């Protein structure tokens with residue numbers, strides 16, 4: 706009898722322990738969890754994009770976190786830039802700025818004013834080029850094989866005409882040989898310091914037979930001029946470069962395309 710009582714007590718204790726174990730409620734959860742897990746998996750499978758997005762989220766967060774830091778310096782440099790398209794080139798500009806940051810340590814030992822002055826006189830070419838480059842005026846002048854000088858005819862929208870002598874480099878040669886266009890490139894945007902800009906297809910830039918309706922014998926390439934009427938532009942009056950192009954055909958109003966004070970050329 707005593708052993709039966711002991712067994713019953715042990716059984717009771719075991720029963721109480723078993724019931725009080727969290728394992729019981731776990732079993733209930735376990736039956737739910739597979740549902741949750743499968744639901745979760747379905748979400749992952751059916752929303753690959755969102756899953757990818759989640760994976761990318763840290764990257765995006767970084768990307769979003771970075772531009773604001775650099776947006777300020779960029780914003781000051783590219784005040785007239787307002788479109789989303791321009792934001793991309795602006796991002797590309799940020800990369801060189803990072804490398805400049807690396808050399809920041811050296812700057813105080815060198816001559817910052819000289820570097821700033823040089824930077825102000827450089828012709829920047831950005832975007833789909835192998836050499837993301839800034840040409841100094843001296844570098845451009847040394848490119849004897851692509852220098853072009855002649856009198857360009859201009860017609861503006863009010864009918865004013867004129868002939869003006871310019872000296873500069875052929876833009877197509879500069880892009881193709883010096884900046885080295887990538888195979889993706891299809892157009893350029895010439896942007897002035899005041900935000901004035903003109904877009905051209907590469908075919909238009911490549912064209913070497915722009916005309917002067919008053920002198921059919923002449924043919925002109927598109928050039929980046931640093932000299933007008935025998936005078937170099939005064940760097941104090943802004944970036945010393947002007948885009949000059951002849952006419953496509955008689956009556957072509959070409960003068961508005963003469964972008965002065967070019968800050969940069971973006972290739973896309």
Ligand SMILES: Nc1nc2c(c(=O)[nH]1)N[C@H]1C(S)=C(S)[C@@H](COP(=O)(O)O)O[C@H]1N2
Pocket residue numbers: 861862897898899901960961962963964965966
């Ligand atoms: N940077 C810049 N270039 C510019 C412009 C401008 O507003 N900003 N205006 C264009 C227009 S519409 C014309 S008609 C000519 C005027 O050139 P001019 O000032 O030498 O007469 O410049 C063109 N180049």
Ligand SMILES: [Mo]
Pocket residue numbers: 861862960961
């Ligand atoms: Mo104009």
